[in-house]
Amino acid sequence: MPRPPKLTPDELTAALPDLPLWSGGTDGLTRSVKLPTFADAVAAIVRIGFVAESMDHHPDVDLRWRTVHLTVVSHSAGGVSQLDLDLARRIDALFPG
Numbered sequence: 001m002p003r004p005p006k007l008t009p010d011e012l013t014a015a016l017p018d019l020p021l022w023s024g025g026t027d028g029l030t031r032s033v034k035l036p037t038f039a040d041a042v043a044a045i046v047r048i049g050f051v052a053e054s055m056d057h058h059p060d061v062d063l064r065w066r067t068v069h070l071t072v073v074s075h076s077a078g079g080v081s082q083l084d085l086d087l088a089r090r091i092d093a094l095f096p097g
């Protein structure tokens with residue numbers, strides 16, 4: 001299935017108000033999720049991983065103690081695409097902040 005293209009800056013600007021927990025630009029969107037413990041943070045990554053697998057679209061993940069740092073970017077598109085907005089929303093549904 002073809003993957004969507006990188007969003008234009010205007011398209012991203014229009015989409016970002018719906019994703020207030022995320023920051024960044026067309027090269028990638030980031031948010032952090034702080035959990036009570038390291039084990040909770042590992043479990044959070046597993047939950048996000050199942051969503052990512054179901055979408056066949058995967059975030060970049062960096063775990064520092066009990067904080068999970070996430071970046072959504074479409075590597076094949078060389079920037080943020082509609083798939084990243086969808087993945088960010090799915091992550092927010094799991095972890096509303």
Ligand SMILES: C[C@H](O)[C@H](O)[C@H]1CNC2=NC(N)=NC(=O)C2=N1
Binds near residue numbers: 056059076077
């Ligand atoms: C074959 C498979 O669909 C691709 O390699 C997918 C998998 N997950 C992916 N995730 C992200 N974030 N970017 C991609 O370009 C990407 N490509």
